[in-house]
Amino acid sequence: MAAMKIAFDRGINFFDTPEAYGDGYAEAVLGETIRELPRDELVIATKVFNHFNPDGSRYPDLSPEHIAARCDLSLKRLGVDAIDLYFLHLFDPLTPFADIAGVLEKLKAQGKIRSFGLSNHSVEQCRAQRRYAPYSVVQPAYSLVNPAGETDLLPYCQSENIGVTIHSPMRKGRLTGKYVGEESFADFRNNDPDFKGERFREMCAKVQSLRPIADRYGVSIYQLVLAATLMHPSIDVAICGIKTPSQIEEAVGAMGKRLSRQDYFAVRNTVGPGSPKPPDASGTRK
C-alpha cells in the first residue's frame, strides 16, 4: 500500500489487478489504498476469468451470468462505482464471443465498467473478439527476453489504435540486474527452469553485462531495461511488479528516458533474440 501511494505521488495513475490474485485479496488491498486517493485521477483495471470452487480449485468461466456476478464482487472489493478497464484475463474456449460481448456492453450501459480489454489473447483471438465488441486495450506478456507479438499482435494493435499494457516487463525479475544466478526462490519461481542452473546463470551474466550502457545514461540496469521496453511504439504502459516504495521510485526513474537507436538494439541483442531477421531459405526464422 505504501508503494502504491508513492506511485501516485510520482505520477503513476494506472493500477492493474485481477480478482484471481489471492482470490480477491489483491483487489481488496487496492481498494483500501485508493480510498485515500482522488478517484477521478485514477485508472483502475481488473480482470475476470475463473470460477472459484470452495476447495480452492478453479476453472475458466466467462459465461455472462458469471461475468456479471464477478463484476459486482470486484466493484465491492475495490470500493468503486465503476471499473475503468475490465479485462478478460485469458481466452475461454467455451463461451461464444457474442455472449461475452453482450454482457460487457450491458455492464458498460449500467455504468459498472467504462471500457474492456483482452489479456493473454493471440492476435487471431483479439481480431475475432473485436468483431463482437470494441475491446480497446490488450494485456500481453512482453519483455526484451521474449518480445512476443512483434510479428502479429503489436502491429495489429498499433494500426487499429488499440492500447497495449504489457505485463511482466522484467520477466518476473530476471531482467532487473539484482541476481547473479546463484539465488534460490521460495515462491513460484522455485519451479521455473528459467530461474535455475546454467540457464539462470547465463541470463544473469548477460543482464549484468548491460552495466556499461546503464552507466552511460546514469541509470540502473532495471531502469535501462524498462526505458528500452517502453520505447516500442506499440506499447503504452508497462505493468511492473512492485512491492516496495524503493522499487516504485526506481521504476519511476525510467519514465521519459530514451536510449539511442544503437543502444536500444544493443540492449535487445544482449538479453533477447536480437533484431528482426529475414527468414532463411527454408522459410523458417533463424
Ligand SMILES: NC(=O)c1ccc[n+]([C@@H]2O[C@H](COP(=O)([O-])OP(=O)(O)OC[C@H]3O[C@@H](n4cnc5c(N)ncnc54)[C@H](OP(=O)(O)O)[C@@H]3O)[C@@H](O)[C@H]2O)c1
Ligand atoms: N495478465 C496476466 O495474466 C498477468 C500475468 C502476470 C502479471 N500480470 C501483471 O503484471 C504485474 C507485474 O508482473 P511481474 O511481477 O511478473 O512483473 P515484473 O516487473 O516482470 O517482475 C517483478 C519482479 O521484479 C522485481 N523488481 C521490481 N522492482 C524492482 C527494482 N526496482 N529493482 C530490482 N528488482 C525489482 C521484483 O522483485 P521482488 O520479488 O524481490 O520484489 C519482482 O521479482 C503483476 O503484478 C500483474 O498486475 C498480469
